[in-house]
Amino acid sequence: MSADDGLAAPFDRFAEALLDPGLPVPADLVRGGGGDLARRFAIHRTGVRRVWREALAARFPVTEQLVDAEFFAAAADLFLEAFPPLSPVVGEQGAEFPAFLASFPPLADLPLVADVARLEQAIAEASTAAEAAPLPLSVLAGEDPARLADARLGLHPSVRLVETATPARSVWHAHQGETPPAAPADWQGEHTLILRPDTDIRIAALGRGEAAFVAALRTGAAIATAAAAGQSDPAFAIGAALPALFTRGAVVQLVPGILPSDQGLSR
């Protein structure tokens, strides 16, 4: 060690050598009993890659099946170079992985892979989101229609919306069973609602208008405003879309619209 080495220098050298197998084993390391020090150091070199590869494979299982394990591991290593892990909670690693795959040159002609990864990231987020008790559909029964139009909905913390240009949800579903997956009959884009109102993940296909409705509700729009966002889709019907959100367990709060008599109340 030179005199100007800081206290952190041995750690930095160790870490650099761990991450770059082309570097020699740091000179301040030894092993008892002789033998090949590099083989010993390789245990740690392997360890710092395996843990993240395994975490990504656990979070993106269908994505891995679409490309195969060897390709996935190579992509995972490159991803970790571009996005070094910042949380010691290994299970939280990977939020940027779908975007990384979307711009990964070897997958340029396979946008499905990144789309499935986005779906799996949304599933992972929904799985660990905060708990909240869904409201039953019956809460709508007593509401004054004028007031309801101005009301806003608090959606369950686990609610995620995923729009894909590929049939990522259909492909994902096809990979859940024991039988070999079949390609979807219609190769077209999809809107998917993902949530975990209780213990289990729910995955629902949404129409284009329904997705626009939910997206607007998530930004805090009043029900009438959100419904207007859905109207560009002729298949959209507020009379079906609103109850469906309740029966799916997606609504946890109904914030009444403010009428003139409510002045002074805060939300």
Place this chain on the structure above:
Amino acid sequence: MSPPPVLSAGRPVPAGAGLSLKPQHGAEILATRPPVAFFEIHAENHMAAGGPMMRLVDRIADSYPLSVHGVGLSLGGPTPPDRAHLARLSALVARVQPGLVSEHIAWSAVPGRILGDLLPIPYDETSLVRLAAHVDQVQTALRRPILMENPSSYVRFRADRMAEPDFLAELVARTGCGLLVDVTNILISALNHTADPLALLDPLPAAAIGEIHLAGHATVTEPDGGRLLIDDHGSPVPDAVWALYRRLVTRTGPRPTLIEWDTDVPAFPVLAAEARRAEAVLDGVRDTQSGGAHVRG
């Protein structure tokens, strides 16, 4: 023999055999309520806002004493424990009220990057001062003593100036922390550096030992014919580890003992059988302690 150190703040973990909590065993444990002395959770697996893992640990905490085992604070590293991560650990400890909280004598991060492996530190005064300061910070934040676990060693530092047991004893003396003695790590660290496991095990201060870990390891034969032991937690506890364990608890008296099995996790009854084997060793020690052979039914 010495009594176990007073390290409990939540529901006390008894001096019996416990198991790591695996999510795939959750339903079976809750349905059958097996007679396991405690469950240990990896802190970083239970730091989510909600979801199945959090629900499971809440329900287990209702029925069993818990030990919280952290792997993410990098206490041997160059920088103080991350405040945000320490806050999450504090929140988990407040939530599940574990009888024991433990971390590792290792580092696993540099500024700007989590490395994710438990890496070795030099056994010298500089390391000791830094580690002791970080352990103090954790104990202050959690308002309770923690246990620190001895590492499994593959490489060590030219700068080492202290034997491992002296380093651990000094850490205890300076911080008031306890020790989590991983007997498998003792065996691995000794044999990987052609040393005597008893030289690492016997000098450990009995009064500070609050928990024991037992696990399987892998054995690789190196090109030069030497044996390399790897801490993979992927098989039954080997005989050599049982022998060291029996020796340790004969000296210290019974201690909470965890069977670790994290790779190729078997069905729950296989783990439960390993725990019963540890219980039998502890029963043997209790019989000797109580001064007499009595007939068991």
